[in-house]
Amino acid sequence: MATAGFLERERIVAPPGWSRWLIPPAALSIHLAIGEAYAWSVFKIPLGNTLLKGNEYAGTLTALPFTLGIVMLGVSAALFGTAVDHRGPRWAMLVATCCFSAGFLISALGVAIGQYWMVILGYGFVGGIGLGIGYISPVSTLIKWFPDRPGMATGIAIMGFGGGALIASPWSTSMLTAFGATGPNAQASGIAKTFLVHGIVYAAFMSMGWLLIRVPAPGWHPAGWDSTTAHKRPLESKGNVSARNAIKTPQFWFLWVVLCFNVTAGIGILERAAPLYQDFFRGSSPAQAVATAAAGFVAILSLANMLGRIIWSSTSDVIGRKNAYRMYLGVGALLYLVLDLVENASKAVFLICAMLILSFYGAGFATVPAYLRDLFGTYEVGAIHGRLLTAWSLAGVLGPLIVNFIADRQKAAGLSGPALYGLSFRIMIGLLVIGFICNELIKPVDAKFHEPSEDLASARRAE
Amino acid sequence: MSDTTSTGLSPARLVLTVIAWLWVLVPFLYGVWQLLIKVVPLFSG
Numbered sequence: 001m002a003t004a005g006f007l008e009r010e011r012i013v014a015p016p017g018w019s020r021w022l023i024p025p026a027a028l029s030i031h032l033a034i035g036e037a038y039a040w041s042v043f044k045i046p047l048g049n050t051l052l053k054g055n056e057y058a059g060t061l062t063a064l065p066f067t068l069g070i071v072m073l074g075v076s077a078a079l080f081g082t083a084v085d086h087r088g089p090r091w092a093m094l095v096a097t098c099c100f101s102a103g104f105l106i107s108a109l110g111v112a113i114g115q116y117w118m119v120i121l122g123y124g125f126v127g128g129i130g131l132g133i134g135y136i137s138p139v140s141t142l143i144k145w146f147p148d149r150p151g152m153a154t155g156i157a158i159m160g161f162g163g164g165a166l167i168a169s170p171w172s173t174s175m176l177t178a179f180g181a182t183g184p185n186a187q188a189s190g191i192a193k194t195f196l197v198h199g200i201v202y203a204a205f206m207s208m209g210w211l212l213i214r215v216p217a218p219g220w221h222p223a224g225w226d227s228t229t230a231h232k233r234p235l236e237s238k239g240n241v242s243a244r245n246a247i248k249t250p251q252f253w254f255l256w257v258v259l260c261f262n263v264t265a266g267i268g269i270l271e272r273a274a275p276l277y278q279d280f281f282r283g284s285s286p287a288q289a290v291a292t293a294a295a296g297f298v299a300i301l302s303l304a305n306m307l308g309r310i311i312w313s314s315t316s317d318v319i320g321r322k323n324a325y326r327m328y329l330g331v332g333a334l335l336y337l338v339l340d341l342v343e344n345a346s347k348a349v350f351l352i353c354a355m356l357i358l359s360f361y362g363a364g365f366a367t368v369p370a371y372l373r374d375l376f377g378t379y380e381v382g383a384i385h386g387r388l389l390t391a392w393s394l395a396g397v398l399g400p401l402i403v404n405f406i407a408d409r410q411k412a413a414g415l416s417g418p419a420l421y422g423l424s425f426r427i428m429i430g431l432l433v434i435g436f437i438c439n440e441l442i443k444p445v446d447a448k449f450h451e452p453s454e455d456l457a458s459a460r461r462a463e
Numbered sequence: 464m465s466d467t468t469s470t471g472l473s474p475a476r477l478v479l480t481v482i483a484w485l486w487v488l489v490p491f492l493y494g495v496w497q498l499l500i501k502v503v504p505l506f507s508g
Contacts, residue, residue, distance in 0.1 A: 025487045160487070163495075165494075296504045299502045303495075
């Protein structure tokens with residue numbers, strides 16, 4: 001069948017002379033698009049003022065598409081990871097494109113006919129499947145094209161996920177304004193038009209990914225690099241481990257805890273960044289100036305999160321994955337301690353600490369595929385990565401819950417300013433220390449989990 | 464089989480590479496620019 005052939009792995013084996021530097025932009029076209037999810041908040045007020053006007057649960061209802069989308073990201077990455085590895089990146093990127101764009105189109109129709117449940121179904125459920133499959137779709141391909149620099153390669157793609165919201169947030173806001181979805185006479189039709197344009201533009205933008213993606217020919221390696229003579233790190237696997245076997249190893253679960261607690265520590269600050277800044281520096285300037293500066297604080301944390309993904313992940317290619325996580329978790333714990341001790345005495349120290357913590361948060365996401373490659377080989381690294389992302393789902397709930405719950409309790413107890421966050425920071429230090437210990441416990445995977453080389457060869461022939 | 468790109472890209476592939484990177488870099492730089500505009504007030508107060 002012509003369509004099936006077009007999506008098959010054999011059709012996208014790179015011809016001689018194909019530049020591997022065409023693969024990062026293919027991956028970025030997917031990640032920059034799906035990273036839009038973190039800009040969902042721009043739709044909340046317009047939806048609350050139009051389609052959900054007068055609804056007492058508008059705040060919760062407008063958060064549902066995003067929450068469901070992130071849950072579906074983890075679930076679909078875990079469920080479809082093996083299919084992504086076996087069917088290849090073009091299939092995965094095309095499915096991600098269809099789901100993500102369809103999510104917007106279903107939402108557009110839902111808003112146009114006044115059915116909000118279609119926004120939850122479209123953006124949250126269908127779009128969320130696109131997020132999960134899209135997130136893992138280029139990872140194993142990048143690792144195979146850049147065996148000499150896997151941290152840098154996956155860092156570029158996963159930086160794109162962080163950068164997606166930077167593009168979408170101002171773009172969506174200006175479109176909502178242009179279509180009349182904001183202001184005193186806001187119209188729901190303006191939101192529908194905005195969703196429609198998003199669906200079409202993202203479909204076109206993401207198409208570059210599945211059209212351009214190629215897998216390296218069997219036996220290909222970068223010029224001057226030889227897998228047999230390349231320097232092996234202490235943790236680097238000499239065999240390949242299947243996704244089914246990987247979850248039976250302690251290494252997988254130690255890394256799961258490492259990722260979960262590293263994300264928890266970062267997301268706690270990220271989710272409450274604007275009120276946190278205002279609580280720390282209220283009274284240092286006029287209220288309006290502090291509010292504007294708080295918006296700047298949110299922006300600079302996004303920048304740190306994004307830069308951390310490429311800088312620290314690339315650094316891990318030099319210093320090794322275990323040392324990189326020692327830094328993210330160990331230095332991260334020390335930075336939280338500094339924040340707790342210094343409080344609001346120095347704005348410069350506060351900013352430096354918060355930016356470094358957020359850079360380690362982003363780096364934790366970006367370095368983990370290369371860490372998995374080191375431990376489990378390249379055979380089903382995409383599927384293993386998908387299963388590991390369930391740690392993100394838990395951390396996404398845990399981090400904000402800790403910081404918000406404690407801040408609310410402290411406020412009720414009559415505290416204010418930095419005192420609202422001291423206990424949260426100490427809990428984050430504890431989580432980071434547990435993560436640090438788990439990272440120390442990671443040893444090379446036992447050879448009994450390795451795939452027999454004949455089975456692997458026949459599986460690859462069958463692909 | 465080793466990488467043949469070290470011997471140089473064909474003109475068509477070079478154009479494709481430039482277009483592919485521009486495709487993603489232009490919107491990305493727009494996002495970074497918008498972000499930097501928001502960051503300025505953090506240091507002006």
